[in-house]
Amino acid sequence: MIISKRFAAGAGALLAALAAGLALPAGAAAGEPTGEDAPKVDLVLDVSGSMRTRDIDGGSRMAAAKRAFNEVLDATPDEVRLGIRTLGADYPGDDKKRGCQDTARLYPVGPLDRTEAKAAVATLAPTGWTPIGPALLAAADDLDGGTGSRRIVLISDGEDTCAPLDPCEVAREIAAKGIGLTIDTLGLVPNAKMRQQLSCIAEATGGTYTSVEHADELTDRVSQLVDRAAEPVVTPVATEGADTCAKAPELTSGLFTDRAEFGQQRWYRVQVPPGKELRASVSVSADRAVAPSYGVLLRAVTGHGREIVRGEAAGDGRTDVVSTGLRYPEAEAGDEDEETAEAVCLQVTHSFAARAGVKTTPGLPLELTVDVVDGPSDADDVASFGLGRGWWLLGVLVLVGFLAGLVWGWVSRWRVAVWRTN
Amino acid sequence: MRIARVLGAAALLLGLAAAPAAADSSPSPSADGGAPTQAGTSFRTATEIEQGQRATASGSAGDYLYWSFPADTGQRPTVKATVKLPDTHAAQTWQVDVYDGLRRRQACQYGAQTRTAAPGTSSVELACVLRTVRAWAEPWANDPLPGTYYVRLTVTGVPTSDLGLPVGAEVRVDSKDMGGAAAVDGSLAQPLVPGVAMKTDDEAALFDLDPDDGWSSGWWSDRWVWTAAGAVLAALAGIGGYALTRGSGRPRQVPPGM
Structure with missing residues (x-):
């Protein structure tokens, strides 16, 4: 727990330092997260055949995703352990059984080597099926271990093609197994069914769903999600x-x-x-x-x-x-x-x-x-310390004071009169 | 209490030489000088904002956006939210909800808490005026107490075709000082801040912001002024009443030389 406290403090300090534009000295490793508690993010990218479609800002969906990944990899905070997983990247055939197992770890979750990760992303070419459920299960395994926050960011351009395994139920089960795991989904040029499925996956884990029509939106959203993972939060x-x-x-x-x-x-x-x-x-x-x-x-x-x-x-x-x-x-x-x-x-x-x-x-x-x-102090009056306020209070006080003055005056006059007659 | 806390923090800082700048680790929005530009997605991850700060966030239709802010005794907070919608969209119903530090939903006295944006409108404006924050309430009451307040902004009615569309949100909390009219007796030993019992200085906390000048101790209210002024006026009126019975100058009946 102490390690996690230190880490959170360190992560915050790191962010603060970066925001303030300070050059972080190389020796300031105190805030360096230990592998155990670093926030982990797994980007799961759909590389199915439909990613070839050229309908995002005139380019193909794959090109938009690659561009977004390059920018996100550049901007990823240092403390985040980032991994990349693909689905439908390898098997181009028609065999559903094989197609639905087609998910691969492109870049392992761990300290990020930006050049290496980018090179891996560059090799991707749209190929096969869309096995969302199995990919989520595998991504959950990638993120296994540690006590930091864990986040899966799923980017897909089609609904799951591997029924009867419902990805929505898979997501719920993954969330139930571990603590602090969130799945955020992004749909590229989505249709109604896909929207429903992806938002169902997101809601099952307390994540968010976003529709993407433009390349910029994709970049912004993915970096926002990665940054969100880096924010220190209390782990229940x-x-x-x-x-x-x-x-x-x-x-x-x-x-x-x-x-x-x-x-x-x-x-x-x-x-x-x-x-x-x-x-x-x-x-x-x-x-x-x-x-x-x-x-x-x-x-x-x-x-x-x-x-x-x-x-x-x-x-x-x-x-x-x-x-x-x-x-x-x-x-x-x-x-x-x-x-x-x-x-x-x-x-x-x-x-x-x-x-x-x-x-x-x-x-x-x-x-x-x-x-x-x-515990709180008990209140024995409705008003603060029993004090009053307002014109009615002043009126009553003035009236009572005046009457008291009159009575006092009459009493003393009467006493003077009595004293004189004696 | 505060002094003890500050001293404790200082001692901790000295001890934590290995973790420099630990005290700066709070995800306080003022740390980077600007207003927050994103929102949390749950009570646990709510983005902390100060009153008077204009917080913005980009999200998607369907997201649940959370912010949290501190409110102190005698304040009547007003939460205003503006949602910027994309150029083309169907009718959407947006809602802003406010919860207190115990995650109890707080009623809005006035303000359009829920609004439906007709297709094509570019923004929706929502508002919620809370009740005045009291220093103390019975445990069985749901009265607003000093502490954390959560703001949740979400779309409650949205067709599937609009799910996930990019939207921009803007939230601002201001409060009106209600003065002694709302001053009650008693006070909480600690503000209603979640996780206040487990709070340490170098840990991510559920809520980390204090009001600008700290939580009020709750003993001051303008009732002191009213009551004291009343006492003075009463004394003057008493003297006036007394003088009236004496007439002006020496009574005629009193013989000279008395």
Whole structure:
């Protein structure tokens, strides 16, 4: 973890230095990422026969892709481990079985040698089928290992030609296997079916889909995605919630991920010491086609099953995520002896419903943040320190002051009169 | 608290000679002097912006774009988003949502949060005026509290033919100072910033920005002025009332020499 902290710091420092236009001394290797935690990107390029079509700015799709790759390779941040994979590059024949296994590693994921990578890209010529599913599986293997963020950028000009393996389901399974893996897709001169398929792949992993009609757009988008991979982000920790409070895993402050199946409850447990406040938020991502109405419920429950506080959210329509949160300040212990922390159970349920024909396993990705912080001071008045404000307040004060002055004056006159008569 | 934090950071810096410039590692937009030119794609990767900054991003129709900004007690933030659409497109419905640091959706008081762009229009403008940020609320309430706010901009209604088309987005958050009218008693020990309990200085954090002059301690409000002014006026009115009962000068009935 410490290595990853250092790396993130280093990566940020590196970016800051570059942005400031400072020449980075060669010796400043402190921020040099270790292979374990460097962000990894695998560019997956479709080299199927259709890439020959000359419809991007007058040139062929392949030419546009090559140009984009050259520019992206030049601009790739140093800390990014970049690899290139092709699909449909080698087998020109008609045998579907062979054509659908045609995916090859063009440049391995690792420290980037720009010249070598460019030379490899230059050799490509449009050839075969479009086996998107197998290519994604192989790309996921390329990126295996390490704890940094991982990103697959898929550039294709046609839908998958290797049914029945649905690339969308493949993407979902890949995302379920590892943490922090995102697939971004780009469609070259797409048609409706391709748009649907590529955006389905992207949504399955929290990635983005882009249609490309011009070469510039392709270059810009791919460099944007590679840069995005280089940004330091907090990597969540995988956990597995239980189906009852008693068996729930204990969590401390941090960011966690889990999977929640349809209709499944997820329970976690957090120890909240007296005088501290528990803050928890949960978001459940819709990584597949779901019914248009959905919701999520997060409840904080005592060990005895009494609900303390809940957060709930419901929504309707297109969404990537539905999220809610809660806070629970644990009261100060009145007694010195009772300084023990309270175990608070967190229950997460969501009411997403899968569309007909959509696979329901693995569950939907769930992200949970837990913070145990100092508790707030209690408020004993609605207004700040019980102070007032406004013209009514002034009016009342002036009136009361005036009346008090009058009464005081009359009283003292009366006292003078009494004293005189005596 | 702040001093302790700063001292801690300084100590850490000294100790971290091996990782130079660790303190500069925050992905703060001000580090490079300019406004951010891209957006995040989830709560976790949201791009941090300051209030008053004009953040831009290029994306595709169908992307979920996320930004986050800090809002402090007494502010009423207004989120404005403009989406630049390509020359040809079908009708698209865009929406801006605001979430607080606990990822709870925050209601917009005013503003066109959702808008449909007719085919051929070049841009859509969205706005969301949040409720005033309070210093404290009961745990069961959904009131806006000082801390992080997330902005999510996305297209909610889009035909498949328009998916993935390039769009430009622009977001700006400004806030109005609502003064003591919204001042409540109590305060949070720590602002509602995600990951605040696990925050260290040399790590990528979920949220790393503070308001310009730090999080307010919450004890000051113009209610002090109102109340004090009220007290002074009340005292003056009291003297006035008293004087009225005495008449002007020496009472006539009092014999000379008293």
